Amino acid sequence: MSRFAAWPWRLGSGPAVGRYGGRVVTELLVLVFATYGTRCHLCGEEGADTMDHLLPRSMGGDHSLENLRPAHRSCNSARGAMPLSEWFKAHPLPVAGDRAPPSREWL
Numbered sequence: 001m002s003r004f005a006a007w008p009w010r011l012g013s014g015p016a017v018g019r020y021g022g023r024v025v026t027e028l029l030v031l032v033f034a035t036y037g038t039r040c041h042l043c044g045e046e047g048a049d050t051m052d053h054l055l056p057r058s059m060g061g062d063h064s065l066e067n068l069r070p071a072h073r074s075c076n077s078a079r080g081a082m083p084l085s086e087w088f089k090a091h092p093l094p095v096a097g098d099r100a101p102p103s104r105e106w107l
């Protein structure tokens with residue numbers, strides 16, 4: 001996760017993150033795509049259109065950039081609040097060269 005060391009600020013500590021709706025979500029989504037691209041971290045395919053929480057909110061996950069990854073709407077809702085380890089047990093990622101989505105580090 002060393003690439004985050006250069007990030008000049010953390011979303012998790014900003015005052016705007018107390019609210020989770022509307023403009024803040026849109027800005028977060030743009031940031032998530034700008035940081036991670038649009039490859040869905042749940043299925044490994046391109047074309048993600050939402051963001052998913054690595055650690056679900058129900059398990060204490062926050063809205064920091066480190067805890068968010070791009071995901072398809074369908075994958076996102078299929079996962080729900082399932083722990084990532086459970087998800088990848090049921091949905092193994094296709095091997096795509098040596099570039100696994102960053103969320104694999106969280107298993």
Ligand SMILES: [Zn+2]
Pocket residue numbers: 040041042043044045071072075
């Ligand atoms: Zn997907």
